[in-house]
Amino acid sequence: MSSSVEAITVLSSDGDEFKITVSAAKLSKPLNWMLEDVCFSDDCDEVPTIEVNSKTLVKVIEYCEKHAPRANSGASDSDAEELKKWDIEFMKMDVKDILFHILMAANYLHMEGLYDLACQTAADLMKGMTVSQIRKIFHIKNDFSSEEQEQLRRQHPGCSFD
Amino acid sequence: MFGDLPPEILGEILHRLPVKSLVKCTIVCKHLNSFITDQTFIFDHLNQTIQASSGNGWLFLQLYLRTRHLVPYIHHEEFYSLYSHNQQIDQFSFKKFPLSGLLRSYNHSTVVGTCDGLVCITDSQIYHMATLLIWNPSIRKYMIIFEPILTSDTGNGQHKGYQPLYGFGFDSKNKDYKVIRLVALLDKEIVPQVEVFSLASRSWRSIPFRASPFLLPDLFWNIPQVFLNGVVHWVVSRRCDDHILNFILTFDVVEETFGELTLPQLLRESTTELSILEGGDSLCVLHALYVEDDCFFSIWVMKEYGVVGSWNEVYCWDSHLYKGITTVLDLCADGKVVLLLYSGDVVLLDPVTEVVKSLTGQKWFHAFAGSYVESLVFIKREPDLLSYEFT
Numbered sequence: 001m002s003s004s005v006e007a008i009t010v011l012s013s014d015g016d017e018f019k020i021t022v023s024a025a026k027l028s029k030p031l032n033w034m035l036e037d038v039c040f041s042d043d044c045d046e047v048p049t050i051e052v053n054s055k056t057l058v059k060v061i062e063y064c065e066k067h068a069p070r071a072n073s074g075a076s077d078s079d080a081e082e083l084k085k086w087d088i089e090f091m092k093m094d095v096k097d098i099l100f101h102i103l104m105a106a107n108y109l110h111m112e113g114l115y116d117l118a119c120q121t122a123a124d125l126m127k128g129m130t131v132s133q134i135r136k137i138f139h140i141k142n143d144f145s146s147e148e149q150e151q152l153r154r155q156h157p158g159c160s161f162d
Numbered sequence: 163m164f165g166d167l168p169p170e171i172l173g174e175i176l177h178r179l180p181v182k183s184l185v186k187c188t189i190v191c192k193h194l195n196s197f198i199t200d201q202t203f204i205f206d207h208l209n210q211t212i213q214a215s216s217g218n219g220w221l222f223l224q225l226y227l228r229t230r231h232l233v234p235y236i237h238h239e240e241f242y243s244l245y246s247h248n249q250q251i252d253q254f255s256f257k258k259f260p261l262s263g264l265l266r267s268y269n270h271s272t273v274v275g276t277c278d279g280l281v282c283i284t285d286s287q288i289y290h291m292a293t294l295l296i297w298n299p300s301i302r303k304y305m306i307i308f309e310p311i312l313t314s315d316t317g318n319g320q321h322k323g324y325q326p327l328y329g330f331g332f333d334s335k336n337k338d339y340k341v342i343r344l345v346a347l348l349d350k351e352i353v354p355q356v357e358v359f360s361l362a363s364r365s366w367r368s369i370p371f372r373a374s375p376f377l378l379p380d381l382f383w384n385i386p387q388v389f390l391n392g393v394v395h396w397v398v399s400r401r402c403d404d405h406i407l408n409f410i411l412t413f414d415v416v417e418e419t420f421g422e423l424t425l426p427q428l429l430r431e432s433t434t435e436l437s438i439l440e441g442g443d444s445l446c447v448l449h450a451l452y453v454e455d456d457c458f459f460s461i462w463v464m465k466e467y468g469v470v471g472s473w474n475e476v477y478c479w480d481s482h483l484y485k486g487i488t489t490v491l492d493l494c495a496d497g498k499v500v501l502l503l504y505s506g507d508v509v510l511l512d513p514v515t516e517v518v519k520s521l522t523g524q525k526w527f528h529a530f531a532g533s534y535v536e537s538l539v540f541i542k543r544e545p546d547l548l549s550y551e552f553t
Contacts, residue, residue, distance in 0.1 A: 096163065103171050119171070123178035131189050139163050140191045152189050157549050158302060161189060 024064035029110035279537025282330035329394030442495035492531035
């Protein structure tokens with residue numbers, strides 16, 4: 001990488017511009033490849049588009065900026081502990097509006113840490129929940145016919161359907 | 163909503179859930195139901211669970227309660243338990259899984275083996291065939307296997323005493339679970355008749371026995387088997403001039419062929435009880451050794467599978483230890499050993515620290531222990547899969 005800049009500008013799929021520091025952008029494999037291939041300098045007018053909507057991109061960049069120092073230099077145990085707490089707070093978001101978009105974005109941007117965190121968050125939201133709670137959290141409609149429901153009841157007699 | 167996610171992302175989320183939560187998810191909506199009950203997901207989930215639990219999996223126990231009745235076989239109580247012996251939590255979650263009296267027609271039931279979270283049980287190995295059952299305790303479903311081809315009436319309708327030998331394993335090529343049944347006359351070195359039950363086709367099929375005849379040990383209990391590396395193993399013997407030679411009979415579940423593995427010298431010619439044991443990823447043999455009035459239990463491990471020179475005696479316990487060892491039930495993947503003691507207690511022994519932990523706290527007179535993993539096999543609805551309520 002021959003970049004002389006500390007931050008680059010990217011476009012969201014909605015066409016909004018966002019700044020992301022080079023060290024934070026490195027958390028994404030495709031962005032890192034781009035940084036290696038393209039010479040970014042102050043007079044470079046090329047603005048890459050990231051196929052992620054603005055609302056999601058803000059969150060993704062926030063995550064990258066927070067995690068970049070640790071990813072680049074390693075961190076002490078207390079830092080790791082603090083970061084874990086931050087992750088939990090960061091992930092408190094609406095499932096439909098944002099969590100699913102984060103999952104797709106992290107997958108698309110090859111961001112292992114965020115992808116793992118988002119998958120675990122989604123899994124934790126399902127663990128220990130009742131069937132109707134899962135439907136509510138994930139905005140899912142019960143699309144079984146009453147006949148199919150009866151069949152499922154017979155299959156899992158000990159399972160609560162509420 | 164889950165339908166909007168690419169399958170690889172949905173899979174990644176669902177793989178993180180325990181079986182109990184996944185069963186619940188099949189009730190949430192059609193999309194989750196068809197995703198979770200799909201063969202690909204079932205086997206991916208199983209492989210991930212096996213990998214994640216490597217070295218500290220679960221333990222399946224079958225226990226018979228001691229009774230004061232004159233005919234203990236009829237009045238016994240039977241329990242099945244699952245233990246998670248995860249070292250991190252250092253706690254045992256104890257669950258009882260009651261099963262109907264399906265398998266109690268003559269005698270106690272015998273666990274043939276465990277494989278991928280499925281437990282194969284027969285009602286008796288001494289009398290003539292009756293019922294076989296394949297059970298997934300994690301999702302509370304089981305199926306009864308129909309009568310095999312070879313029963314006591316096979317042949318000229320003559321009633322002959324025979325000993326069946328059972329094995330249970332997974333055919334990785336055809337993604338099929340199979341029960342193998344060898345039927346041989348007691349005390350006679352003959353060519354056994356062999357049949358295989360395929361879970362995928364739900365049927366028994368006779369296959370030829372292309373190996374040298376052998377003699378079954380004359381045990382009035384079950385002959386243990388171990389399924390490892392795609393192969394079922396039993397310890398059997400053969401008469402050679404004036405003495406008996408013990409060896410390991412093998413059955414390749416994919417190829418459906420028989421083979422043999424040689425035992426170390428000491429075990430080959432031993433006249434005392436030998437039985438095959440699970441030992442994590444290795445094949446083990448338990449040897450009960452009598453020296454005058456004392457009994458010793460030694461455990462031999464085949465460190466490199468198939469290499470005769472790699473047999474090693476790893477443990478030897480005086481049966482008087484721990485207030486009396488009745489037998490060794492299992493070697494766990496984490497190195498711990500499951501023992502049945504004279505007192506009737508089933509304990510977990512850490513051979514390094516010699517710490518003994520009681521698993522059952524009750525007095526049992528027989529126990530089976532085998533490795534276990536939570537699995538979704540049987541989650542898909544099939545007409546012959548039966549469910550029971552957990553009480």
